[in-house]
Amino acid sequence: MSSMKKNNTLIKWIINIFLVIVAFIALFPLLSLIISSFRPSSELMRNGITFSVNLNELSLNNYNHIFTQSPSYWKWYGNSLIISGLTIVLSLFFSSLVGYALAVYNFKGRNLLFLFVLVIIMIPFEVLMLPLYQLMIDTKLINTYTGVMLPLIVAPTAVFFFRQYAMGLPTELMDSARIDGCTEYGIYFRIMAPLMLPSFSAMAILQGLGSWNNFLWPLLVIRSNDLFTLPIGLATLLTPYGNNYDTLIAGSVMTILPIIILFIFFQRYFVAGLASGSVKG
Structure with a gap:
């Protein structure tokens, strides 16, 4: 022994x-x-x-150069913080509502809608870029925060994840709440959403990471230097006429900090949320 x-x-x-x-x-x-x-x-x-x-x-x-002689860098940093923060909040809100509805409500066409979600997941984003870009032109959202965030607000991967997680929630609580006179929105926000906190935490990290590092779509939509996000702004420092390594390298290190803070803030539920979401349903 x-x-x-x-x-x-x-x-x-x-x-x-x-x-x-x-x-x-x-x-x-x-x-x-x-x-x-x-x-x-x-x-x-x-x-x-x-x-x-x-x-x-x-x-x-x-680092002294960044803090004293690189005002554009902090504009890019602020743009990325605003876009990523709003994207996380809006994506969690709308994606969780869609995933929750697909999981707990029986309505005509539910399976077909979920099939559409799966199909969109399998389509590379590069295939959708041109139609989305034309849509941004038609709606006059080029060179705006909204144009960058709009395609990411209802993420199919997040919808799929929230659906799988919500399928494991006890529906008896919904029936009890209805008997007590609670509305469907009240059931979600007061009862079900708190039970889904681990899934919110996991998706906050994944959606935040994706939005913070997003390069290709903002590159197509944004035209003004004042609206550049960090990935685009740092890329502009590499030119045939000179490379600003003092800003590029130190600036790249500074871009890691928000992701580390985000992970530290939500890591308590991150692994639990991913594990639960992968086995529910």
Whole structure:
């Protein structure tokens, strides 16, 4: 019996060491980026992003440049925060309502609507870009926040996730609430939505990450430099006439902070929400 415990302990140690190595390999690019953000711009242009660096060369000059000499960067940062924040809130609200309705209500055409959701999930976004772009032109939403957010507000992946999660909710609570005179909206917002908090947390992280890193669609819709999001704005720093590595590298590190904060804020429910959503129904 003791030999089995020793073997199990040894296996656990081997697995933990392996996972630590894998984690380090996965974090290696991020560590290289963070270290490079403290290196001089001239050194970056000569040697690129590397993990080996002379400690005497490290300084805060790149970050000082961002805070004192890069007003456009903070405009882009603010634009990304506004767009991502509104996208998260609106997407969670509308996608959860659609997914909840598909899960708990029996109405004609419900399965057909859910089939449409699955079909849209399988269609690459690049196929839909041209029709969506024409729609933005026709509705005069080019170069606006609304034009960037509108195609992302009701995300088919989020609808599918919320539907799967809501299918596991106890419908007896709905019947009891109806007997007490609660409306359907009241049932959702007062009873069901609190039970769906883990799914909201998981989707907040995924939707926030997708919106924050979104590059292609904002690139098509936005025309003005003052409305650029961070991915587009940082891309404009790379030109044939000179590369602003001091802003680019340090700015790229700064873009990680909102995602880390978002994950820390919702991580308590993140894994539970994903696991529950994957097995419900």
